[in-house]
Amino acid sequence: MTRRPSGGGRQRLFAQQQELAVVDLVRADNAIRLHQLRQKILADRQVFNNINHVSITTIRRILGKHSITMKQLYRVPFERNSDRVKGLRAEYVWRILAMDGAAQPHEFIFIDEAGFDLSKTRRRGRNAMEQACGNIQVTAIHGWFRHARGYFPRCLAGEDIACDVDEVLWPDPNRRRDP
Template sequence: MNHSLCPWISNLTDCCLVICKLHIAARAFNPEILIANCFPLMITISYHISRTVFETLHCSNMEQDRLVGRGNLHRRGGGGGAPRQRGGLQRSVGRRQRTIISNEVRAIIVDHMVNRGFTMAEAARLVQPNLQRSTVSSIIRTFHQENRINRRQPGGGRPRVLTDQQELAVEEMVRARNDIRLSEIKQAIENSNDTFANVPSISLPTMSRLLKKHQVSMKQIYLVPFERNNVRVKQLRSEYIQRVMELDAAVNHHTYIFVDEAGFNLAKTTCRGRNLIGQRATIQVPGQRGGNISMCAAISEDGVVGCTPVLGSYNTEHLIVVFFK
């Protein structure tokens, strides 16, 4: 029998006596006896019910905690013990971390052991609190076998293929020629006898990672006519600016009219689209491209002065007809 029911058993005699009194009072129609015995009975029953529920829940929680601590409580997806994580059991929370000993402490330990004749335990206690004897043994063993006191520098893996200066030289190649290919950069590095003399070969993925490291990305080529920035065109721009400044400084007010033309085709569409993977992105276009249309427009400080589209391209004759008609 559950021990939580003991309060009921210990008060069973009192409850029976109260019930008998109530039965007698009811038969004798004595209200005073009914009131005097009914309320204490209700209070007693409520108290024992609350106490029983509390003790039952408390014992159940204690039993569950005990089973979890022992690893006997079965969970969904596996047995008891520590909760599982991705890749295996949970690592121990109280695992001691690796102690990093500085080079100065290592030198003191070697001096105590080699020159002063201290034992490993004595050297560990004198140099640093909570220093393990195995750590002192490892330091002394490294000193005797490798004649080294300082910590080994972290490393591992393959060494760098290019130095910082060589990486900057590769970046300058891309800056000088934006349309250069990775294969061309690879060939230039392998054929170089001065800057890249110590690099016999280099792979294309290495070149790609190097350019990404220096924030060099692949992008669309923007076509710039080479005549745009030659010496003659720059001189003409300078003369134009000087002329505009002279007109602005003049007494008479001048109105500037800016004229430009642009050509387009009605069959021109976007070059990119979207569709499901494995299916082409298609649109309906005319079978014949048709002729080009040129639009010439003029604007001033007051807004658009005029615009005239023509079929074909604009030339001097067309401009004279548009602006002097």
């Protein structure tokens, strides 16, 4: 006895290639909103030629099917480890060290951009689901403090600087340079 194929109900709106194209649109711009994604789908007549109307719920369902969920946006400039930025970083450290060694007293004044409101920027986006984070142990925090003290020498050496979200807390013992 074989199972009878489903005959009722609504047919699939998106083909498998079209679903993957939607996922690629999100991976290209993870801060895209569902309304903007719907506009891009309806505007692209090459890939989505059979789609004349699509609901936001359908788009969300497709993204959930492909394990794309809402996450905290990762706003780090891609040029942070370019040669130009490394040079500027090393120059800044040398200037600070020279001012610390100067005989005359000095003060550091950091100017804040008061007109820039961080609460108005988009803070959440979509990204693929990965492994969940576990509890952060006290030893990991001590490792982070020990690691953060080596920031200036790495700037002077022109090494790549990584942020806390992609930094290795426990690097290879052969590369570790604890002060």
